[in-house]
Amino acid sequence: MSTVDSGDPVATAEAFLDAVAWAEHTTVWELLAPTARVAVLELATRRGMDTLLAARLREGTAAADERDDFLADLLHGLRAEVVGVDLEALRCVLGEGGTTVPGSVLVHLVADVPAELGDAVPVGRIEVVRSGGRWAVVRLDGAS
Amino acid sequence: MTDAALRRFAVAINAETLALAWARQEAAPAGSVVVVDHEISPRGRLGRLWPQPPERTAVLAIVWRPALDANQADLVWLGASLGLLAAARSIAAGREMGLRWPDALVDAGERRLGEVRAEAQLGPGRVTSAVVTARLDLDELGHPDRDAVIAAMVEGLAAGAAELAADADGTRASYADACILTGRRVIARLLPRGTARGTVHGVDANGRLELVSSTGFVERVPVDNLDRLEMPAS
Numbered sequence: 001m002s003t004v005d006s007g008d009p010v011a012t013a014e015a016f017l018d019a020v021a022w023a024e025h026t027t028v029w030e031l032l033a034p035t036a037r038v039a040v041l042e043l044a045t046r047r048g049m050d051t052l053l054a055a056r057l058r059e060g061t062a063a064a065d066e067r068d069d070f071l072a073d074l075l076h077g078l079r080a081e082v083v084g085v086d087l088e089a090l091r092c093v094l095g096e097g098g099t100t101v102p103g104s105v106l107v108h109l110v111a112d113v114p115a116e117l118g119d120a121v122p123v124g125r126i127e128v129v130r131s132g133g134r135w136a137v138v139r140l141d142g143a144s
Numbered sequence: 145m146t147d148a149a150l151r152r153f154a155v156a157i158n159a160e161t162l163a164l165a166w167a168r169q170e171a172a173p174a175g176s177v178v179v180v181d182h183e184i185s186p187r188g189r190l191g192r193l194w195p196q197p198p199e200r201t202a203v204l205a206i207v208w209r210p211a212l213d214a215n216q217a218d219l220v221w222l223g224a225s226l227g228l229l230a231a232a233r234s235i236a237a238g239r240e241m242g243l244r245w246p247d248a249l250v251d252a253g254e255r256r257l258g259e260v261r262a263e264a265q266l267g268p269g270r271v272t273s274a275v276v277t278a279r280l281d282l283d284e285l286g287h288p289d290r291d292a293v294i295a296a297m298v299e300g301l302a303a304g305a306a307e308l309a310a311d312a313d314g315t316r317a318s319y320a321d322a323c324i325l326t327g328r329r330v331i332a333r334l335l336p337r338g339t340a341r342g343t344v345h346g347v348d349a350n351g352r353l354e355l356v357s358s359t360g361f362v363e364r365v366p367v368d369n370l371d372r373l374e375m376p377a378s
Contacts, residue, residue, distance in 0.1 A: 022341045023357035068361065075361070083337055088377065 012135040013092045013107035013126040020078045020140070021087045025071035028078070033129055033136035035101065040074060081142035085111065085123045095125065101138050104129035150298075152179045158186050160263060160277040163205035167265065167273045174209040174273075174305070177298055181290075186279065188259050189247045189367070196281050202293040205277040208305050212271040212312070217264040218351030218367045219312055221246045222319040224260040224276040227304025229322055231278075231296040232257060236285050242324040245344075245353050246367045249280075250324060257284045262367075276301060312349075320346035325373070330355065333371040340365055341376070 012031065019027040029037070041054045049070075056062035057070055095108040104127050110120035127138040156162055159180040166172040180203055186194035194201065212219055225243045232241055232249055240252040249258040258280040265273045278297055287293055308315045320326050325344040332340045332355065340363045342355030352364040 021339070023355070023361045023363055024359040025357065025361040026359040072361070079338065087339070088331075 009105050009128045009135045010092050010094055010107055012128050012137065013109075016126060016137045016140070017082075017087060017090065017092070017109070020075060020082070023075060025068065025075055028075060029071055031137050033101075033131045033138050035129075035131075036136070036138050044070070044073075078140055081140050082109070082124055083142075085109075085142075090123065091120065092126070098125070099127055101127065101129050104138055149173065149175055150177045150179065153181070155182045155184065156180045158183045158277070159203050159205035160187070160261065160275055163207055163275045163277070164263060164265075167207045167275055172207045172273075174207060175302060176207040178205045179203070179294055180205075188261050188277075188279070190371075194259065194279050196279075196283075200281060200283045201279055202282055202290050202297065203277065203279045204294055204297055204301075205275050206298070206301050206305075208274040208276055208308075210271055210274060210305065210308055212308075214266045214269050214271060216312070216350050217262075217266065217271050217274070218246070219308060219315065220262040220264055220271070220274045220276065220351075221260065221367055222347060222351050223304040223308035223315050224262050224278060224301065225249065225304075226307065226315060226318055226322065227276075227301035228258055228260050228278045228280070228297065229300070230303055231293075231300030232280060232285065234296045234300065235280075235287050235293055243319065243322045245319075245323055245325055245347065245373070246351075246370065251284070254324065255284065257281055276305075316347050316349070316351070323347075325353075329376055331374040331376055332365050333374065334365065334369050335371045 016031045019031060041058055045051055045054045053066060057067060089111050090109050092107050093110055095106040098106055107126045107128060108122055109124040111123050112120050122143055124142045126140050128135045129138050159178045163178040166176060182198040183203060188194055208220060210220060228249050229241060229243055241257065242250055244250050247259045247261060248256050251257055261277040263275045264271050278301060280293055282288055282290060282293060326346060327344065329343050334340060340355055342357045342363060345354040345356045348354050348364055352366045355363045
């Protein structure tokens with residue numbers, strides 16, 4: 001059951017970032033679009049995850065410790081995208097272009113800097129798409 | 145305490161250096177104490193300088209020989225902190241104090257009254273010895289008699305070592321009770337990089353700080369991986 005307001009792309013991106021930062025592992029999974037979940041599990045399988053475990057995770061029938069171990073790895077991977085970034089100082093702003101899924105939008109993650117140094121610095125982006133009557137996350141990219 | 149188990153120096157680089165040398169080169173027995181009246185380089189966790197001048201500082205280093213596995217070395221920080229807390233409570237009875245993981249003794253306003261540092265020497269799979277350095281701010285404690293404070297610290301740290309030896313789980317439980325962070329949301333800035341966030345649940349069997357997320361995900365922070373702890377703005 002969703003406990004996150006995902007009725008707005010920026011709010012969804014903010015909730016996702018917050019969930020990654022605060023290790024809300026099941027919320028991270030919940031906010032991922034179905035296509036993103038499939039992509040994550042396919043990648044995990046290519047990297048050696050047991051296919052039956054991947055199936056259990058996909059169907060939501062995995063044991064709690066199996067799910068937590070998997071989501072721990074996912075969290076660490078997502079955090080690696082924004083490592084070194086002060087997440088408390090980020091803003092999410094709606095952007096344009098660069099999407100990978102039809103109908104999706106990009107939310108840019110920007111960090112404000114002192115005015116004399118110029119505009120806010122982009123540090124990453126989150127692609128979100130309308131799916132099942134809500135906004136859901138397709139991917140998180142760091143700036144690097 | 146016998147004279148043989150206590151060495152006092154008017155001036156030294158710091159108490160830890162002398163106690164480490166004593167432990168390593170002369171097999172100092174457990175409970176051996178080094179007291180220094182004036183430390184030239186008073187270093188705490190991560191080599192950070194103790195900010196108070198020597199005239200308002202009581203410092204000692206004590207050799208422990210705890211029966212701990214190598215991965216439990218962080219428990220020494222807990223036992224040392226509890227020992228320092230006991231000492232401070234005996235000096236300033238009635239004053240509200242607590243511990244801030246992993247090294248600080250603080251008052252009700254979270255001002256730093258003292259600190260510990262634990263330097264564990266590891267052998268094959270186990271801790272062979274540890275040198276615990278403890279410092280108290282005499283002015284903050286309102287107690288100018290350094291010798292009396294040192295005596296209380298020796299007693300408190302000996303008790304901390306004894307509790308750790310007798311019941312490591314009890315030490316963990318006592319620490320969780322005394323830790324002002326328990327139940328609070330914190331941001332742990334990690335070394336060499338990275339961040340962990342969550343609500344402090346306590347410390348685990350190896351002395352690592354346990355952070356629990358709202359979805360029940362647990363992250364554990366070893367002492368050596370912590371740069372600093374911050375409180376979120378909201």
